[in-house]
Amino acid sequence: MYERIGEASLRNGASMEIGVVLCPDAEHAEEIRPFLGHKGQPWQQHIEGAVAGPLDDLETRFYVGKVDGRIITNIMTVEHVGVGILGHVYTAPERRRLGACTAVMEAQMAEFRTRGARCLYLGTGFDSAAYHIYKRHGFGSVIPRPGFMSYFADDGFEAAYFASRPATAREVQWGDWGPLTVLTGSHDGDWLRSVAWRMEGPESFEGDFLGLRQRVADGDVTARILVTEDGARVGVATLGRHPMWGEARLLDVLCHPNYWRDAGKLVDELPADAKTLTYVDSDSHGKLAALTDLGFAPEAALPGRVQRRLRRDWRPSSPDADMFDDSAFEDTPLDVTALAR
Template identity: 85%
Template sequence: MYERIGEASLKNGASMEIGVVLCPDAEHADEIRPFLGHKGQPWQHHIEGAVAGPLDDLETRFYVGKVDGRIITNIMTVEHVGVGILGHVYTTPERRRLGACNAVMEAQMEEFRTRGARCLYLGTGFDSAAYHIYKRNGFGSVLPRSGFMSYFTEDGFEAAYFAARPCTAREVRWDDWGPVTALTGSHDGDWLRSVAWRMQGPESFEGDFLGLRQRIADGDVDAHVLVTDDGARVGVATLGRHPMWGDARLLDVLCHPNYWPDARKLVDALATDARTLTYVDSAAHAKLDALTALGFLAEVTLPARARRRLRPDWRPSDADADMFDDSAFEDTPLDVTVLAR
């Protein structure tokens, strides 16, 4: 479905129509696919699937600028329950430096706010030209000197989103893409977030989610999420072959601190008869308690295997000040304990 949401005059005098394509959309599929064909895999797999038909409850939107009826610039968002990721920002080379991308982004952000959506995440080069375009549109670095950026339409988003309430475990679906990045990008939680995905501290799961989807499809990994009744993703766990220990399985579990009491739901959903190893850093006391209660026992402790790089009490406050706030950083070694069951 296509909706016109604005228009703009480019610096060369051309008139540009601004619209949004809500997928699936057969009419625009043949133009969007080649327009973003340079993205390659794994991104192209999502683009092909989104324009052709529903991907679970994932909402994929392409915000486009058209001159003489042809797309010259694009911004994509993927969302569920108003939580999403912004990406695939691209303008044809001959139409750059004309203000096309800026105009589409202003319209896109206004449309995002108007329909009551809540937050977006993106990844770009820190302090790059693109970084400053996003910053002008309200995005800020999740941590200093980082191109991982977030935008919120409401104050106190994380406190409300992750507030304790009932949740259930289910298999990972396409519509978990944006909400799981809200979980991995949260400032609350353990430092060692995933061994399988090499994740420490607040990080984006944008690209790795597509890798996870492929590994699930290949049968290499099983994955479940904790979901509240109103759609917040508050925990995620994956189970796959351990890369070092033969027939053992590697279990990764990440929960928001308010949801470690519910970790059993994730672990039980991924039950296996094989020997299972999981990893806990020395500051992750709630995670250790939750896994110990599920029968995991400490096997070995690896001294200083992880290093906390960000103060636990640091939170973003001002987009300008946060960019270079080196007081946010620390270098604290954390022991990592291997648990087995």
């Protein structure tokens, strides 16, 4: 479905129509596919699927600028329950430096807010031209210096999102894409977040989510997501072959601190047909208690194996103040315990 949401005059005098394509959309599929064909895999798999038909409950929107009826610039969002990721920002080379992308982003962010949507994440080069464009539209660094950025329509978003309430476990779906990055990008989680995905501290799960989906489809990994009644993703567990000891399994479990009580709902639904190893850093008291209750026992101690690079009490205050805030950083060695069951 296509909806016109605005128009703009470009610096060369051309008139540009601004619209949003809510997928699936057969009419625009033939133009969107080649326009973003340079993205390659795994991104192209999503683009092809989104324009062709529904992807579970994922909402894919392509915000486009058109001149003489042809797309010249694009911004994509993928969302569920008003939580999403912004990406695929691209302008045809011959149409750059005309203000096309800026005009589309102004319309896109206005439409996003009008719908009552709540937050967006993106990744870009830190301190690049694109980084400063996103800053002007309200995005800020999740941590100083990296180009992982977030936008919240409400300052109290994360507190409400992770507030304690009932949750259930289920398999991975397309709609988990954006909401899982709220979990992996939170400052309130454990430092050692995933061994399989090499994740420490607040990080984006944008690209790794597509890798997770593929590994689940290939049968290499089993995964479960912890979801509240109103759609917040508050926990995730993955189980796959251990990279060093192939006869054993590697379990990664990440829950928001308010939801370690529900870790059993994730772990109990995973296969238990082989020895399973999982890893806990020395700051992760909630995780250690939850896994101990599930029958995991310490097997090895790994002193100082990871470095906590952010102060425990640091939180972003404003995009302008925090992008170069080197006082946020510290190097604190954390011991890691290998647990087995």
